[in-house]
Amino acid sequence: MKFVKLFVAVSILGILLALLLYSMRYEIARLKEGLPGFTHALGDEYFEMVKMNDGVLLATSIHLPDSLAPFPTVLIRSPYARFEAVLRDQVCGRFVRYGYACVFQDTRGQGDSEGVWDPGTNEVEDGRDTLTWLVGQDFQNGKIAMMGPSYLTLNQYAAAAGGLPEEVKTFVPSVFAADMRDALYADGMFRHETFTAWASMNRTSNTAFQGTGKDYQAAIRHYPHEEVDKEIFNIEMPWYQRMIDIEQSENAFYGEELGRLISETPERLKVPVLMIGGWYDVFTGPQIKDWDRLSTQSSSRFVVGPWTHAGSAGSAFELNNAGGGLFQWREMLDWFSHHLKGEELKSRLGVNVYVMGKNEWRHYDEWPSKTESASYSLSHEIDSGDCSVHDLAAFSKREKKITQIPLNFEYDPRDPLPTRGGSGMLAFLLPGYDGAEPGNVLQRPVCERADVISYRTKVLEEDLLISGKIRTNLIVSSSAPDTSFTFKLIEEFADGRAINIRDAITSLAYRNGSKEPSFYEPGQKLEIEIVSWPIEWWVSAGSRLRLDISSSDFPKYHAHSNRAGPWAKQVGTDLATQTLYGGELAIPLSPVDGFKDL
Numbered sequence: 001m002k003f004v005k006l007f008v009a010v011s012i013l014g015i016l017l018a019l020l021l022y023s024m025r026y027e028i029a030r031l032k033e034g035l036p037g038f039t040h041a042l043g044d045e046y047f048e049m050v051k052m053n054d055g056v057l058l059a060t061s062i063h064l065p066d067s068l069a070p071f072p073t074v075l076i077r078s079p080y081a082r083f084e085a086v087l088r089d090q091v092c093g094r095f096v097r098y099g100y101a102c103v104f105q106d107t108r109g110q111g112d113s114e115g116v117w118d119p120g121t122n123e124v125e126d127g128r129d130t131l132t133w134l135v136g137q138d139f140q141n142g143k144i145a146m147m148g149p150s151y152l153t154l155n156q157y158a159a160a161a162g163g164l165p166e167e168v169k170t171f172v173p174s175v176f177a178a179d180m181r182d183a184l185y186a187d188g189m190f191r192h193e194t195f196t197a198w199a200s201m202n203r204t205s206n207t208a209f210q211g212t213g214k215d216y217q218a219a220i221r222h223y224p225h226e227e228v229d230k231e232i233f234n235i236e237m238p239w240y241q242r243m244i245d246i247e248q249s250e251n252a253f254y255g256e257e258l259g260r261l262i263s264e265t266p267e268r269l270k271v272p273v274l275m276i277g278g279w280y281d282v283f284t285g286p287q288i289k290d291w292d293r294l295s296t297q298s299s300s301r302f303v304v305g306p307w308t309h310a311g312s313a314g315s316a317f318e319l320n321n322a323g324g325g326l327f328q329w330r331e332m333l334d335w336f337s338h339h340l341k342g343e344e345l346k347s348r349l350g351v352n353v354y355v356m357g358k359n360e361w362r363h364y365d366e367w368p369s370k371t372e373s374a375s376y377s378l379s380h381e382i383d384s385g386d387c388s389v390h391d392l393a394a395f396s397k398r399e400k401k402i403t404q405i406p407l408n409f410e411y412d413p414r415d416p417l418p419t420r421g422g423s424g425m426l427a428f429l430l431p432g433y434d435g436a437e438p439g440n441v442l443q444r445p446v447c448e449r450a451d452v453i454s455y456r457t458k459v460l461e462e463d464l465l466i467s468g469k470i471r472t473n474l475i476v477s478s479s480a481p482d483t484s485f486t487f488k489l490i491e492e493f494a495d496g497r498a499i500n501i502r503d504a505i506t507s508l509a510y511r512n513g514s515k516e517p518s519f520y521e522p523g524q525k526l527e528i529e530i531v532s533w534p535i536e537w538w539v540s541a542g543s544r545l546r547l548d549i550s551s552s553d554f555p556k557y558h559a560h561s562n563r564a565g566p567w568a569k570q571v572g573t574d575l576a577t578q579t580l581y582g583g584e585l586a587i588p589l590s591p592v593d594g595f596k597d598l
Helices: 002-023 025-033 081-097 123-135 151-160 192-201 213-219 225-231 238-244 256-263 284-292 329-341
Strands: 042-051 057-065 071-078 101-106 140-146 168-171 274-280 301-308 350-355 360-364 372-379 390-395 407-411 453-456 464-468 471-478 484-492 498-507 526-531 535-539 544-550 576-590
Touching: 025 081, 042 081, 042 123, 057 081, 057 123, 071 081, 071 123, 071 151, 071 329, 081 101, 123 140, 123 151, 123 256, 140 151, 140 329, 151 168, 151 256, 168 329, 192 213, 192 238, 225 238, 274 284, 274 329, 284 301, 301 329, 350 535, 372 453, 372 544, 390 544, 471 484, 471 544, 484 526, 484 576, 498 526, 498 535, 544 576
Parallel strands: 071 101, 071 140, 140 168, 274 301, 301 350, 390 453
Antiparallel strands: 042 057, 057 101, 350 360, 372 390, 372 576, 407 576, 453 544, 464 535, 464 576, 471 526, 471 576, 484 498, 484 544
């Protein structure tokens, strides 16, 4: 009996403790993140079905502080019903406690909203209709902001396409890009690890399908890939068919007219924005292009951290000062306090980047700053027939490059080189999907695979600061009528660690950044340029740079079949003999002197 009483008492105590911790969850999270003290308590919460112009009703919840209206207001529109409880509770719950009204809406065809799910297609009109409704509400005080990462940022750009009501003072585009074209494909190579995974978990309206890792793993290996929606996902997905059809892909998310409007939003904006990105996000390159063409850049701020699409960092470095993750609450609260409440802005405008390798934050008025190009020749004067690491030799003039002999390797699409780190990945976020690890990852030793050719510099005597895009110009040929080539730049530290800096890929059909396919005659010798997304990376004196050349990076990109024509229609694969005659690596360098002065 005593044991039973003790058990009951402990159970009651545990329940009370759990309730106490739950009631204090906002305060605990605030203290953990080092955020300012809350100013308000939670007030009224209510639900409304907001009518769009075509009569469709969208589920909308309104969360108000416990004080007199009106309030500065934050709008969030999301398609992720599975995360709705977290977003409404944690995000709106926090905004309310800082004195903002928060409006959360399920996008068309998701959650409790009516309509049919068709990614991107309805967000321009629905965003405008929602803002028109919001401007007419008594609880808002004429100062409105929008926020939310990934697809939630698509909704912000879509609402802003063609102009915003004057009540919208700012928004926060986070880990997404207004122009999706460079995100779906890299020179003709489809990003499976992001978009096949995303399609698997977002198949149809109202999340009737959750998606499984088994489905995803089967889908990325299925030939022809155009059968995947019906054969593996068990539903027709016209929007995914538009994605995997490279000729239609430019209009995949929005359609031609809407796509043009949304993609042109950055240069047409009239409000400042707080842009948040990560070096290892899905949209890094296109998002940096958005910043470059942003019409309000002089009054905006861009924070680029060491993050993936989830706000996490890679495993190769200990990044204790990465700070804030995906939502960047400290930055966002400062930004909204200024633009919605009229308080002084504490953060500097311009670009705040995390310098990988140095693992420090650095601020720029403009990024990248003026750089000079360091050039290295891919040098291989002899071919022993055995695996060896070739020289990556610095040179100052093209005429000093050494005459090369060709090197060959076999590329088998059924045994592609596995993805190991980098940007442009999403499947790692999804339980059971067994996605490749993103970010900075310790790399495999040289000579582990026969389909990789490696080059290495001498030990560097001075520090280097890489700022911008890394380029390789390769002279190649292939036995196939179309194929792909990749590069990966790696820092090999004096202590033996090898960590990826940047990687990139191209197909021969869409070589040199072409948007239209080009014919390739097997055996034809040609020069191709492969360009990475930008990076800020500190290379330490005593390290070496290593350049790996191959033909695959799977499943980050589809494994090229070595056949000509639309990739998703290929019913099989062929082996290809790839020949590398030489080439050049070009690295953009910023001065390391005065690094701590910026």
